[in-house]
Amino acid sequence: MxxxxxxxxxxxxxxxxxxxxxxxxxxxxxxxxxxxxxxxxxxxxxxxxxxxxxxxxxxxxxxxxxxxxxxxxxxxxxxxxxxxxxxxxxxxxxxxxxxxxxxxxxxxxxxxxxxxxxxxxxxxxxxxxxxxxxxxxxxxxxxxxxxxxxxxxxxxxxxxxxxxxxxxxxxxxxxxxxxxxxxxxxxxxxxxxxxxxxxxxxxxxxxxxxxxxxxxxxxxxxxxxxxxxxxxxxxxxxxxxxxxxxxxxxxxxxxxxxxxxxxxxxxxxxxxxxxxxxxxxxxxxxxxxxxxxxxxxxxxxxxxxxxxxxxxxxxxxxxxxxxxARRQLMNASFNRWNLANAYGAFGTVTKRRVEYIIEGTAAADPDDPGAVWLEYGFRGKPGDIRRIPPQVAPYHLRLDWLMWFLPLGRSLEDWFTRFVVRLLEADPRMLRLLRHDPFDGSRPAWVRVHAYHYRFTTRAEHRVSGAVWHRTLEGEVLGPVRSPASG
Incomplete structure (x- = not known):
C-alpha cells in the first residue's frame, strides 16, 4: 500500500x-x-x-x-x-x-x-x-x-x-x-x-x-x-x-x-x-x-x-x-441501509433431518385403500430417495430453503398453508417453482403432508439398493385436505 x-x-x-x-x-x-x-x-x-x-x-x-x-x-x-x-x-x-x-x-x-x-x-x-x-x-x-x-x-x-x-x-x-x-x-x-x-x-x-x-x-x-x-x-x-x-x-x-x-x-x-x-x-x-x-x-x-x-x-x-456481546446477534442489521451488519451462521447444528413430503391424489375418497398418492418433487430439497442432491448454488431456491425450516417450528407457517392451497388449485406460477408436478398441471382432488426422517444410506446400503437416502415415516402433518372451492 x-x-x-x-x-x-x-x-x-x-x-x-x-x-x-x-x-x-x-x-x-x-x-x-x-x-x-x-x-x-x-x-x-x-x-x-x-x-x-x-x-x-x-x-x-x-x-x-x-x-x-x-x-x-x-x-x-x-x-x-x-x-x-x-x-x-x-x-x-x-x-x-x-x-x-x-x-x-x-x-x-x-x-x-x-x-x-x-x-x-x-x-x-x-x-x-x-x-x-x-x-x-x-x-x-x-x-x-x-x-x-x-x-x-x-x-x-x-x-x-x-x-x-x-x-x-x-x-x-x-x-x-x-x-x-x-x-x-x-x-x-x-x-x-x-x-x-x-x-x-x-x-x-x-x-x-x-x-x-x-x-x-x-x-x-x-x-x-x-x-x-x-x-x-x-x-x-x-x-x-x-x-x-x-x-x-x-x-x-x-x-x-x-x-x-x-x-x-x-x-x-x-x-x-x-x-x-x-x-x-x-x-x-x-x-x-x-x-x-x-x-x-x-x-x-x-x-x-x-x-x-x-x-x-x-x-x-x-x-x-x-x-x-455474550448474546451475540446473528445476521442482524443495525440501520435501514444494510451497512456494517453483524453476520454468522449455524450456531447450532441440527442432528436429525426431517422432511415434509407433499403428496396428492385424484381419488374422490382420500381414505380409499386403493387411492394412489403421488409425490411433488422440489428442485433442491430431498424427496426421491434415489436422487443425488443437485448442485444449485449460487442460485437461491427460496421455497426449498424455507421447507427445511418447517419441521424445526412448532406450527405450520401461514405461507405453507397457502402453498398447499395453490397446489390444490394447480397454480401455474407455483408449479413452475417445483421440479416435478405429478399431475401435469391438473388439479389433485386431495393433498396431504407427511413427515419423514431422512438419513444418508451407508455404502453397504447404497450397493444393495442404489438409494442415496433412507427414509422412515414419522407421521402425518396435514391433511388430507381439499380446495375450499371444491366444497
Whole structure:
C-alpha cells in the first residue's frame, strides 16, 4: 500500500467489482423467477399487502421497512420484473468492466443503482429474503461502488473496509459457533452437518461418510479459519509504517486460507451465494507487489472515499459491540441501509433431518385403500430417495430453503398453508417453482403432508439398493385436505 492508494491491489479490485456484480446478476435472475409466485400480487405473502400495512400505520411502522422504490412507485409484478431487468443489465455491464473504463464516479453510480434496486426487492421479501447473504450482498455492493475505475489504483480506505466486512463475516460466524451448540466445542458438529444441512449437494453424502476423525479435523480447521485467520487480513496495514514486504504476504496467505475453506463448503453443500461472495471478498486481501503503478487520485475521489470511511467508523460501533456481546446477534442489521451488519451462521447444528413430503391424489375418497398418492418433487430439497442432491448454488431456491425450516417450528407457517392451497388449485406460477408436478398441471382432488426422517444410506446400503437416502415415516402433518372451492 502507498498511503491513499492500494497500488498492489489492482487484481483484488478487478475480482471484487466483477465478482460482486456477477452475484448480483444471479440474485436478480433468482428474484425474477421466484418473487412473483412467492411475494407478488397473488403471492403467498403479497408484497402489496405489506406496503399497505406500512402506509396505514405509524411512523415507527415505516421505519421497519428498509428503503424501496416500491414505497413511492406502486408495486406491480411487471414493475418488479422491470427492476430485476434494469438491475441485472447494469450488473452485467459491471461484470464486463464497461463502467470501469470511465472516471470513478461512473462505476460508483452503477453499483449504487444495483444496490438500491436489489434493496428495493429485499425490503419486500419478508421471510423468503430473511437470509444473511441478502444483507451481505447489499453491503458488498455498496462498498464495491467506491473501488474506483481501471485507470487508477483502488483507495486504501475502501480495501480496508472490505477487510473489515470479511472479518465480521468470518469472525462473527466463528464466535456464533463457539458460543452456540456444544457440538462445536466437542468437535462433533460436522458428523451431522453434511447430512442435515438445508440443501445438501452432490458430494454431501461422500463427505458425511468420511471417518469421525476427519470431521473433528474439519471443525478444528473451521475454528482456525474463522477465529484466528481473520485477524491477519489486516497485516498489510503494518506495511504502511514498516517497510517489510512480508506483511503483504501474510494478508495474502490469510485470504488463501479463507478461500480454501469456502471452496470446501462449495463442494459439500448449497448455501446460495454465501460461499461464492465470501471467496470474492477474500480476494480483497490478495496483493501482488509491484503489480500497480502510482497514479494521481482525484481530490474529489479522496474526499468521497474518506467520507465513506468516516461514516463506516460510526456505523460499525454496534457490530463491533455485538462481536463482544455474550448474546451475540446473528445476521442482524443495525440501520435501514444494510451497512456494517453483524453476520454468522449455524450456531447450532441440527442432528436429525426431517422432511415434509407433499403428496396428492385424484381419488374422490382420500381414505380409499386403493387411492394412489403421488409425490411433488422440489428442485433442491430431498424427496426421491434415489436422487443425488443437485448442485444449485449460487442460485437461491427460496421455497426449498424455507421447507427445511418447517419441521424445526412448532406450527405450520401461514405461507405453507397457502402453498398447499395453490397446489390444490394447480397454480401455474407455483408449479413452475417445483421440479416435478405429478399431475401435469391438473388439479389433485386431495393433498396431504407427511413427515419423514431422512438419513444418508451407508455404502453397504447404497450397493444393495442404489438409494442415496433412507427414509422412515414419522407421521402425518396435514391433511388430507381439499380446495375450499371444491366444497
Amino acid at each position: 502507498d498511503g491513499f492508494a492500494a497500488i498492489d491491489f489492482t487484481l483484488a479490485r478487478e475480482v471484487l467489482q466483477r465478482g460482486i456484480a456477477a452475484v448480483y446478476v444471479v440474485a436478480f435472475l433468482s428474484s425474477a423467477a421466484q418473487f412473483r409466485a412467492l411475494l407478488g400480487e397473488e403471492g403467498l405473502l403479497p408484497a402489496p399487502r405489506l406496503l399497505e400495512w406500512v402506509r396505514s400505520g405509524t411512523r415507527a411502522r415505516g421505519r421497519m421497512l428498509h428503503p424501496t422504490v416500491f414505497r413511492w412507485w406502486r408495486y406491480t409484478d411487471r414493475r418488479l420484473l422491470a427492476v430485476c431487468g434494469a438491475g441485472g443489465a447494469v450488473a452485467a455491464a459491471l461484470v464486463f468492466g464497461l463502467p470501469q473504463l470511465g472516471p470513478p464516479w461512473v462505476p460508483m453510480l452503477c453499483f449504487l443503482f444495483v444496490w438500491l434496486a436489489y434493496m428495493s426487492i429485499v425490503s419486500l421479501g419478508q421471510t423468503f429474503y430473511g437470509f444473511g447473504w441478502e444483507m451481505l450482498l447489499l453491503e458488498a455492493g455498496f462498498l464495491a461502488a467506491f473501488l474506483g475505475s481501471a485507470d487508477q489504483p483502488p483507495p486504501t480506505v475502501v480495501i480496508v473496509l472490505l477487510w473489515w466486512l470479511l472479518f465480521r463475516l468470518e469472525f462473527g460466524a466463528g464466535m456464533i459457533k463457539i458460543r452456540g451448540g456444544r457440538e462445536w466445542r466437542d468437535l462433533s458438529a460436522l458428523t451431522y452437518h453434511h447430512e442435515t444441512q438445508p440443501l445438501p449437494g452432490p458430494l454431501s453424502r461422500q463427505a458425511h461418510l468420511l471417518p469421525r476423525w476427519f470431521h473433528e479435523l474439519e471443525v478444528l480447521g473451521n475454528h482456525f479459519a474463522q477465529l484466528v485467520v481473520p485477524w491477519f487480513l489486516f497485516a498489510p496495514l503494518l506495511g504502511v509504517w514498516i517497510p517489510w514486504p512480508g506483511f503483504a504476504w501474510i494478508g495474502t496467505i490469510a485470504a488463501g486460507i479463507v478461500i480454501a475453506t469456502q471452496l470446501w463448503l462449495v463442494a459439500t453443500g448449497n448455501f446460495a451465494w454465501l460461499n461464492v461472495i465470501t471467496i470474492v471478498l477474500g480476494f480483497s486481501a490478495v496483493s501482488i507487489p509491484g503489480s500497480g503503478a502510482p497514479a494521481d487520485v482525484p481530490l474529489y475521489w479522496l474526499l468521497i472515499t474518506g467520507a465513506v470511511a468516516a461514516m463506516y467508523v460510526v456505523l460499525s460501533w454496534p457490530a463491533l459491540r455485538n462481536l463482544a
